[in-house]
Amino acid sequence: MLTTLPNLLNSKNQLKALLETALKAEGEIDRSAASDAVYDWIDQLHQQLTSDHLAFSRLQLENEELEVELADTRDWEVEEKNYTLHRLKTGSYVYCRVTPTHNAISDYYLCATCFMNKVKSILQPVHKAFECHVCNSSIQGLPLPKPTIEML
Ligand SMILES: [Zn+2]
Known part of the structure; x- marks a missing residue:
């Protein structure tokens, strides 16, 4: 003391x-x-x-x-204001970069689990899923389409 x-x-x-x-x-x-x-x-x-x-x-x-x-x-x-939560067609959630007008601008997704821990981890497509190489989570998804934003 x-x-x-x-x-x-x-x-x-x-x-x-x-x-x-x-x-x-x-x-x-x-x-x-x-x-x-x-x-x-x-x-x-x-x-x-x-x-x-x-x-x-x-x-x-x-x-x-x-x-x-x-x-x-x-x-x-x-930085987190540049991203928004996005629901894939499979129902899985990811984060996606957006412009101030909420139009999608990225062709990549970020892992939602890592994002909530303040880590930006780009999901890697593997077959019909995405994998996070940081937390090892696997996310059901289709091959990357042109991202569209569905505001939650
Ligand atoms: Zn992750």
């Missing part, structure tokens, strides 16, 4: 008390005990700063990953 401001203030007050005790110490034994207490405090502070540094580094890395994920999500939100 990262050091909080109240913890820092408490830590400063502990150091101040330790130093005051060390300055008032009389005799070798008292000075040695006070000195040991200050060194222990410094050692604990060093450990806390090291821990804070590691936690901060992890948070920085996580933040960078989240920024990339956010940018990808924003890109996907723009």
Whole structure:
């Protein structure tokens, strides 16, 4: 856990008390005990700063990953508007690229399952079906006709 401001203030007050005790110490034994207490405090502070540094580094890395994920999500939100769900004559559903006027412009279909997972996977025709090479799903379909859009 990262050091909080109240913890820092408490830590400063502990150091101040330790130093005051060390300055008032009389005799070798008292000075040695006070000195040991200050060194222990410094050692604990060093450990806390090291821990804070590691936690901060992890948070920085996580933040960078989240920024990339956010940018990808924003890109996907723009890209997915170029596609619409399309029902094949067999009743299977695929995604198809469209123009703003909803006229089909692509001669390929995308896997609906992958599309919902934000992956564009072009379905490959195999006999009278389409196969997705990403999720290995098989979709009943006929050979690719000129796509027509049936708005859902
Ligand atoms: Zn797929």
